[in-house]
Amino acid sequence: xxxxxxxxxxxxxxxxxxxxxxxxxxxxxxxxxxxxxxxxxxxxxxxxxxxxxxxxxxxxxxxxxxxxxxxxxxxxxxxxxxxxxxxxxxxxxxxxxxxxxxxxxxxxxxxxxxxxxxxxxxxxxxxxxxxxxxxxxxxxxxxxxxxxxxxxxxxxxxxxxxxxxxxxxxxxxxxxxxxxxxxxxxxxxxxxxxxxxxxxxxxxxxxx
Amino acid sequence: xxxxxxxxxxxxxxxxxxxxxxxxxxxxxxxxxxxxxxxxxxxxxxxxxxxxxxxxxxxxxxxxxxxxxxxxxxxxxxxxxxxxxxxxxxxxxxxxxxxxxxxxxxxxxxxxxxxxxxxxxxxxxxxxxxxxxxxxxxxxxxxxxxxxxxxxxxxxxxxxxxxxxxxxxxxxxxxxxxxxxxxxxxxxxxxxxxxxxxxxxxxxxxxxxxxxxxxxxxxxxxxxxxxxxxxxxxxxxxxxxxxxxxxxxxxxxxxxxxxxxxxxxxxxxxxxxxxxxxxxxxxxxxxxxxxxxxxxxxxxxxxxxxxxxxxxxxxxxxxxxxxxxxxxxxxxxxxxxxxxxxxxxxxxxxxxxxxxxxxxxxxxxxxxxxxxxxxxxxxxxxxxxxxxxxxxxxxxxxxxxxxxxxxxxxxxxxxxxxxxxxxxxxxxxxxxxxxxxxxxxxxxxxxxxxxxxxxxxxxxxxxxxxxxxxxxxxx
Numbered sequence: 001x002x003x004x005x006x007x008x009x010x011x012x013x014x015x016x017x018x019x020x021x022x023x024x025x026x027x028x029x030x031x032x033x034x035x036x037x038x039x040x041x042x043x044x045x046x047x048x049x050x051x052x053x054x055x056x057x058x059x060x061x062x063x064x065x066x067x068x069x070x071x072x073x074x075x076x077x078x079x080x081x082x083x084x085x086x087x088x089x090x091x092x093x094x095x096x097x098x099x100x101x102x103x104x105x106x107x108x109x110x111x112x113x114x115x116x117x118x119x120x121x122x123x124x125x126x127x128x129x130x131x132x133x134x135x136x137x138x139x140x141x142x143x144x145x146x147x148x149x150x151x152x153x154x155x156x157x158x159x160x161x162x163x164x165x166x167x168x169x170x171x172x173x174x175x176x177x178x179x180x181x182x183x184x185x186x187x188x189x190x191x192x193x194x195x196x197x198x199x200x201x202x203x204x205x206x207x208x
Numbered sequence: 209x210x211x212x213x214x215x216x217x218x219x220x221x222x223x224x225x226x227x228x229x230x231x232x233x234x235x236x237x238x239x240x241x242x243x244x245x246x247x248x249x250x251x252x253x254x255x256x257x258x259x260x261x262x263x264x265x266x267x268x269x270x271x272x273x274x275x276x277x278x279x280x281x282x283x284x285x286x287x288x289x290x291x292x293x294x295x296x297x298x299x300x301x302x303x304x305x306x307x308x309x310x311x312x313x314x315x316x317x318x319x320x321x322x323x324x325x326x327x328x329x330x331x332x333x334x335x336x337x338x339x340x341x342x343x344x345x346x347x348x349x350x351x352x353x354x355x356x357x358x359x360x361x362x363x364x365x366x367x368x369x370x371x372x373x374x375x376x377x378x379x380x381x382x383x384x385x386x387x388x389x390x391x392x393x394x395x396x397x398x399x400x401x402x403x404x405x406x407x408x409x410x411x412x413x414x415x416x417x418x419x420x421x422x423x424x425x426x427x428x429x430x431x432x433x434x435x436x437x438x439x440x441x442x443x444x445x446x447x448x449x450x451x452x453x454x455x456x457x458x459x460x461x462x463x464x465x466x467x468x469x470x471x472x473x474x475x476x477x478x479x480x481x482x483x484x485x486x487x488x489x490x491x492x493x494x495x496x497x498x499x500x501x502x503x504x505x506x507x508x509x510x511x512x513x514x515x516x517x518x519x520x521x522x523x524x525x526x527x528x529x530x531x532x533x534x535x536x537x538x539x540x541x542x543x544x545x546x547x548x549x550x551x552x553x554x555x556x557x558x559x560x561x562x563x564x565x566x567x568x569x570x571x572x573x574x575x576x577x578x579x580x581x582x583x584x585x586x587x588x589x590x591x592x593x594x595x596x597x598x599x600x601x602x603x604x605x606x607x608x609x610x611x612x613x614x615x616x617x618x619x620x621x622x623x624x625x626x627x628x629x630x631x632x633x634x635x636x637x638x639x640x641x642x643x644x645x646x647x648x649x650x651x652x653x654x655x656x657x658x659x660x661x662x663x664x665x666x667x668x669x670x671x672x673x674x675x676x677x678x679x680x681x682x683x
Contacts, residue, residue, distance in 0.1 A: 013612070057621075059611035066607065102604045109607070194629040 002030065006039030006071065011046060013063035018071040032078040036115070040068050040075070044113035048197035058106065061196070065109035072112065088207040091133045092143035093121035095154040100147035103176060107143060107199045114200035116207075127154070127161035134167050140207045143199070144189075146176040155179075156187040171206040175199060218509045221502070224451035225458060226261040228410075233258040234459040235411035240421065241463060248466045259459060267462035273511045274547075275429060275472035277334075278397045280653065281363035284333040288429070288474060289513035291545045295552030295574050296334035296367060297326050298518065299403065301562035302341040307636065309525030311561060313343035316676070319354060320683040322554060322567065323361045328646040329571055331578070332552075337367030337402075339554070340562050349672045351375050355382060356663055357680045363653050367550070370402045370419035378670045380426060385662035395427025398472060403550070405478075406434045406456035408441040420460065424467040431515040431548065432460035433476030438495055440482045446495065450502045453479040461512070474548055477503030477516040489558045492521040492533025497540040504544035517541030518551025519570035522558045526566035530556050534566070535573050542577045568639045568646075572624045579620040589614070 002025055009018045025035055047064040050056045056064075090111055094104050101123045108118050119137045121129060134142055142162070144155050155174055162170060173191040174184050184192035191206055193199035233256040236242050242255050248267075251258040274289020286294050303311045304318050322339040326332045336358030338350075345353050351369045358366050359382075368379060387399050404420045407413045412420075423430045434453035436442030442449035457475055464473045481495035482488060490496065500517045507514030518541070519534035534556075541549055553570030554562045584590065595610040605611050623642050626634040664677055 013609075015609075057612070057615060059606055059615050062607045063609060063612045099602075102606055105604065105607065 010043035093125035098151035104145035110196040225455040228455040238417035297339040298555035303561040314340035316342040335362035408436040429472035431474035431476035435478040438481035474515040475507035515548040
């Protein structure tokens with residue numbers, strides 16, 4: 001099956017050939033939505049599973065996600081409204097005072113790999129800037145990242161700022177090395193994830 | 209490389225050992241051994257041999273500086289000597305201790321399980337011996353049954369038990385069933401090895417001397433070993449303990465060369481110390497590490513291959529103590545190029561016990577140490593200057609292609625160590641998972657049925673119960 005080539009290309013990190021492979025499939029009349037679901041997203045699901053089982057490692061998962069992203073760039077303009085809408089929008093960022101972004105970027109790439117449309121507000125993002133971002137992109141989920149115990153309180157400030165702005169409908173997921181499930185509950189976040197593949201699962205359940 | 213201080217120390221230790229050999233002498237508690245020494249011009253008084261430095265070095269220099277040991281599968285043939293370091297199974301533990309610290313007698317099933325785990329670990333090219341001492345077979349048949357169990361379950365180089373001439377006779381008959389009667393060929397392609405321990409201080413007992421003579425006559429390598437314990441069977445001071453052990457080992461090696469010049473032999477050491485508080489043996493102590501280090505230095509000083517060490521511990525269960533002691537002793541030995549490391553995995557409780565979980569932990573220790581000692585390569589690819597430029601300030605290397613490309617080969621991929629997001633019991637889970645993987649990877653050797661039939665015949669003729677043989681075949 002030709003879609004299988006796209007699926008394999010993601011698993012084999014074929015960054016250089018994924019775009020051409022997708023063009024070829026599209027030219028042969030394969031539906032863009034089918035290439036997305038059965039090729040790219042299915043491959044990233046397999047990657048997430050292999051990671052959870054310890055078979056592949058973080059840098060390899062990232063390579064797969066990058067490959068997926070390159071494929072997605074080709075596919076995006078061809079996706080119909082239905083396919084585009086089915087991909088939930090997520091806004092992410094590292095909270096104010098914190099310049100760490102490796103984990104946040106990893107989660108962002110995996111979320112894209114999981115089929116979400118991700119808008120990354122970057123690092124050192126103030127609660128006000130998060131509010132602005134949510135208003136602008138209208139996400140289903142907002143993801144907050146912090147690596148420092150000293151910046152974790154800013155997560156709580158951000159949750160409060162969203163409520164104050166009347167944006168309670170946005171689900172909030174948080175993560176980062178010192179962040180715990182208990183902390184998430186305490187500050188009124190909707191979910192916590194300990195690693196990137198679990199963040200994809202969490203985002204799926206929150207966006208349902 | 210030796211530093212000047214160590215060089216000076218080795219001279220001092222050598223001179224002291226020569227003085228011990230000349231003044232106190234070594235007692236050989238077997239008339240046949242005494243005869244051999246006497247016929248080679250060694251001064252004997254009663255059963256004590258007094259070797260001069262000249263005599264000793266004349267014989268010791270006949271021993272090869274390295275030799276090859278041959279496995280059933282030639283992929284596992286090993287060179288013992290030089291800078292080569294080969295881990296080998298533990299030896300002689302009579303109990304199994306579980307993860308919680310409960311002890312029970314070791315069984316033949318444990319012996320075979322250990323053989324399977326060593327066999328499935330590609331880091332090991334040596335198997336068998338007395339990796340645990342099975343309590344469910346008669347002691348007098350243990351030598352034959354353990355060899356049969358190892359031969360039927362391993363393709364690697366095999367250690368055997370030591371024993372009296374009478375004990376060893378059926379063992380050698382069994383080995384001849386596998387490798388033929390041509391003793392010249394045997395000597396040219398050594399197949400089995402064992403341990404000959406001095407009975408410190410300053411003596412060799414009859415059983416060990418019979419092992420020494422039997423193996424040397426067959427051209428099979430042995431390691432002549434001293435287990436002098438500083439404070440009980442040797443002086444409490446390391447200089448004295450090491451000089452004593454050195455004298456014992458060299459005297460034994462001289463005898464091997466009188467029996468068959470050129471016979472491969474290892475300079476062995478299990479010299480250690482005792483715990484001053486309770487006089488218990490202390491094999492996981494810094495003192496043991498010092499003794500092993502000097503065993504390697506002295507062996508290399510005499511241009512001999514060396515055996516010693518292990519992932520040794522006195523811990524009563526596979527716990528924190530087991531971890532830190534084992535790593536210290538194994539790494540000291542590997543860093544100093546101990547050529548043949550019996551007890552490389554599984555032992556604790558001062559040699560008395562073995563543990564499945566510790567066996568798996570020690571496998572990881574060995575792989576850690578091997579990785580450290582392999583260091584790193586410098587090339588354009590590994591310096592990665594283009595990648596450093598590409599990632600730039602404040603970027604990250606996780607998402608750069610260079611990382612997955614070299615990650616698995618450059619970074620050590622731990623099988624046990626717990627990092628990142630994990631539950632507190634993850635280490636135990638990792639140990640069990642690794643053990644299950646090794647059992648699953650284990651493949652039983654395919655053996656010539658005619659050879660096995662001969663071996664079984666020899667065992668039956670020597671009084672071994674059929675049930676014990678059948679049990680081994682079923683495992």
